[in-house]
Amino acid sequence: MEAITQDDARLRAEVTACLNSHDLLGVMDHGAPADEHDPEMEDVVALSPHQRSRPCR
Numbered sequence: 001m002e003a004i005t006q007d008d009a010r011l012r013a014e015v016t017a018c019l020n021s022h023d024l025l026g027v028m029d030h031g032a033p034a035d036e037h038d039p040e041m042e043d044v045v046a047l048s049p050h051q052r053s054r055p056c057r
Contacts, residue, residue, distance in 0.1 A: 015041045
């Protein structure tokens with residue numbers, strides 16, 4: 001397993017924040033843990049061609 005760089009950690013945190021803020025199923029309001037969307041976050045990060053963070057819109 002590769003070491004996670006600071007840039008990787010920042011990208012993961014920003015994607016997680018984006019997913020949690022949009023929370024399409026509304027699970028966060030019902031007490032879901034902060035890492036609820038981690039599987040989706042990993043998929044998004046893996047698909048990111050440059051793995052550079054971009055603002056959440």
